[in-house]
Amino acid sequence: MYEDQFPYLHQYRVFYSQLDIILKNNLTIQQDNEEIGLLIGFLESLNYRLCEGGPSLEIGVRHGGFSFIMARLFHLRPMMVDIKNYVIKFHELFDNHNIRFTFIHGDSTKKETVDEVKTRLGGEPIELLMIDGYHTYEAAKSDFDNYSPLVKPGGIILFHDILDPGPKKAFNEARMNHLSLEIVSARTNHRHHIQGLGFGILFYQLGTVREEGMRVGGGF
Numbered sequence: 001m002y003e004d005q006f007p008y009l010h011q012y013r014v015f016y017s018q019l020d021i022i023l024k025n026n027l028t029i030q031q032d033n034e035e036i037g038l039l040i041g042f043l044e045s046l047n048y049r050l051c052e053g054g055p056s057l058e059i060g061v062r063h064g065g066f067s068f069i070m071a072r073l074f075h076l077r078p079m080m081v082d083i084k085n086y087v088i089k090f091h092e093l094f095d096n097h098n099i100r101f102t103f104i105h106g107d108s109t110k111k112e113t114v115d116e117v118k119t120r121l122g123g124e125p126i127e128l129l130m131i132d133g134y135h136t137y138e139a140a141k142s143d144f145d146n147y148s149p150l151v152k153p154g155g156i157i158l159f160h161d162i163l164d165p166g167p168k169k170a171f172n173e174a175r176m177n178h179l180s181l182e183i184v185s186a187r188t189n190h191r192h193h194i195q196g197l198g199f200g201i202l203f204y205q206l207g208t209v210r211e212e213g214m215r216v217g218g219g220f
């Protein structure tokens with residue numbers, strides 16, 4: 001009954017059921033639950049076309065919780081890049097749920113890591129790119145510049161922690177050329193003493209709101 005009045009409620013339930021699995025495995029996801037719940041609900045409510053079986057790429061994965069959830073809900077094939085090797089901790093979780101994944105251990109801003117990602121993709125376009133590595137402006141911009149050309153037109157690019165000055169600046173520059181929006185929970189917005197959290201979403205190469213003459217979104 002509540003689902004009729006609040007369509008995202010179902011997605012919150014779906015999200016929390018996945019989160020439970022992650023927590024039971026003593027792993028974490030470094031997200032605000034409301035923001036990721038809204039992100040999932042938003043993608044679902046748009047009936048957004050992410051091709052099942054297609055690759056996702058997460059830069060900065062910690063315990064892999066984000067890629068795990070996206071793989072479970074949207075049936076994506078996760079590729080993950082991290083400068084630290086956490087793979088020992090999460091490979092069992094992925095294996096136990098039959099999720100085929102690729103982990104690349106390296107600095108996302110280095111040419112050899114970018115080349116390794118390209119080799120492993122073998123020309124297949126990325127459906128969903130999550131930029132959540134080193135949180136300086138230079139690193140977030142470098143990640144966007146290096147990996148966004150590998151995303152399919154109309155694919156999704158997420159910047160995490162857009163309340164952090166570095167990712168925020170990189171996102172605000174990138175969104176000038178692509179349809180975009182932000183998801184920031186009220187709770188996050190009020191945590192002035194802690195920097196971080198908030199999703200920036202780009203619909204890659206779908207143009208800008210300005211081009212379509214609407215008075216919402218970024219780039220004005």
Ligand SMILES: C[S@@+](CC[C@H](N)C(=O)[O-])C[C@H]1O[C@@H](n2cnc3c(N)ncnc32)[C@H](O)[C@@H]1O
Nearest residue numbers: 029030060061062066082083107108132133134
């Ligand atoms: C905020 S955590 C990622 C959280 C994860 N995306 C999630 O949703 O749970 C940031 C991660 O970025 C990694 N990292 C930092 N600098 C990096 C770099 N230059 N290249 C690759 N990974 C990096 C860190 O080791 C850490 O695991």
